[in-house]
Amino acid sequence: MRAVIAEDSVLLRVGLVKVLETAGFEVVAETGDAEALLAAVELHRPDLAVLDVRMPPGYTDEGVRAALDLRARRPEVAVLLLSQYVEERYATDLLTGETAGFGYLLKQRVADVEEFIDALRRVAAGGTALDPQVVSQLLMRRHSDPLDRLTPRERDVLASMAEGRSNAGIAQHLVVSESAVAKHINSILAKLDLPKADADHRRVLAVLRFLGVG
Secondary structure, three states, X not given: OEEEEEOOOHHHXXXXXXXXXXXXXXXXXXXXXXXXXXXXXXXXXXXXXXXEOOXXXXXXXXXXXXXXXXXXXOOOOEEEEEEOOOOHHHHHHHHOOOXXXXXEEEHHHHHOHHHHHHHHHHHHOOOEEEOHHHHHHHHHOOOOOHHHHOOHHHHHHHHHHHOOOOHHHXXXXXXXXXXXXXXXXXXXXXXXXXXXXXXXXXXXXXXXXHHOOO
């Protein structure tokens, strides 16, 4: 798996290179700004792009705009965004589109190397990895709706789904059986009145409704 990195902090960029190499990625390019990242993607056609939300020259939303550009022009490239703080508006903009092969994590997660590597691999494989704080922040602005029908355990399961965990991952995280997770998910889908569709599509719809972007 080939990866490119865009992070203006040299120390963090060096650390990211080491972590990605430990995870088995080949880092084919590392840059300090979004424009150079987009050029690197065109040149190297990587499997994964890891980038900061705020980068030169404006330190506002350069990384987000680059991520949206990649999602539109190079959907085959998985994207993992890193941010110092929860940027709710940016997260919402990104989650209104295709969420496969997408991750949004706070930079502090890099310190937990094992968990960060798991997120990298999940995103590169076409999954989703959302920081629990991002999920919580988006959830805070919700009011009375079908989500209120969920039990506390069902909300825990749905939050884990929003973080990108598989049924097995949810079971391990919540210390329950996979069959229990499956039952909770079926109950969640029923309580949210989601239209009949294939299981994977309904699962995505449930997560989007949970995050308030669908």
